[in-house]
Amino acid sequence: MVLEELTVRLNDREYTNWLKAGRCLLILKTGLHPFTDHRMRAHHRDLLNQHALLSTPCETSSCKPIGNKLSSPCGVCSEWQKVILRHHRQPGATINWANCFPPHWRTDHWEVAKAYMPRGQAKVRRADQCDAAALLNLINYCRCFWSVDPKLVRQVIQFRNELMHSCELRVKDDWIRHYWRTLKHFVQQLSDVPQMATVGQQIEDMLTVDLSICVSGVDRVDSAGPLEGCESDFVSQLETSAEKVSQWETELLQEMLQEYLHVAAEEDGDAKAQDPEQLKRLQSFLQANKDLRERFSTELQAINSLEVKERGDGSDKRSRHTLLDLLPCIWKAPHVLTYRLQHSDSGWYLQDLRNRQEKFGTLESLIDHYRRAPSPPVGMAPLTDPLDKTQIPNYFLQGTNQSHI
Ligand SMILES: [Zn+2]
Structure with missing residues (x-):
């Protein structure tokens, strides 16, 4: 039974912590979409007003990055490039030009936004297609978000990375407490954004609800541990069903898998070695849970074919890979x-x-x-x-x- 397996997982407090924390990132993302989109649109408009050349179409219609470099762009794209660099909050940081299609910079504010994001955004067209990490990086790096404390954004990014790269898919109560405090401060910084009030409340609700109780259908708020004392009647207000919790879990695992598979599929050797250990752990986790094994059968096949590819690369590489597998856990x-x-x-x-x-x-x-x-x-x-x-x-x-x- 799917429900039985889910219930077992949710009885593991640290796994549930991980799931709730991941859910909070998805909630945060829904609030950041309209905010970042609106702010980037205004920024793009300002750029066009301030620099006459930027309103001119790309001279070749085909300027594009090769690898992560934008070499020999036309005069217009070159000007866009300079302006994008000038509005970077951390001059000297790597810019992922591979995310962008320069001829679209003139007409598409989001094409400009993508220059400030982690790699892997080339196919993204709109704000609502971006995950929390992409939006947080945009806020961290683009000067049009000057009103948001970059230190705070980086703290949220760090928590996000720890969560998504957690070897065990588990986090401790103490971690959750710090995470919650940081998210609260971050949401407060954006208090003038209408959607963020709802986001703040939803995050609090998520971190105080006892998901195992939701699944077994009894209304009770978690009263143990560090979240004690939260005055939330979330459970009675929201009919959280097992299907809903299961859906949250699927979305989060999906996002992790996509990230790992994307990195693993990249041709860049360093990128390939970045997360093999997590991918393996995730693979073992999915295989050990019958319901997840069935739900993610396509992704598991993709992981298997990657492994076959790795094995086909020769024994030297294989032994190197064994050691590289260990890197993520000591990466930090x-x-x-x-x-x-x-x-x-x-x-x-x-x-x-x-x-x-x-x-x-x-x-x-x-x-x-x-x-x-x-x-x-x-x-x-x-x-x-x-x-x-x-x-x-x-x-x-x-x-x-x-x-x-
Ligand atoms: Zn051009």
């Missing part, structure tokens, strides 16, 4: 440490410590173990500290078989 760590890893029939271990240290079935469990270990083995830097070469015994640094993890 301030330092990258280098260890020599070995593999035997009984598992992975740190070379030179094999007689004294444990072996692990997976590299992940090895990393996890040493990261959590209260005191690292003698001669080995703890995984959370920077590597100081002078502190490492010479025999650790010899040889060429070092793996960067």
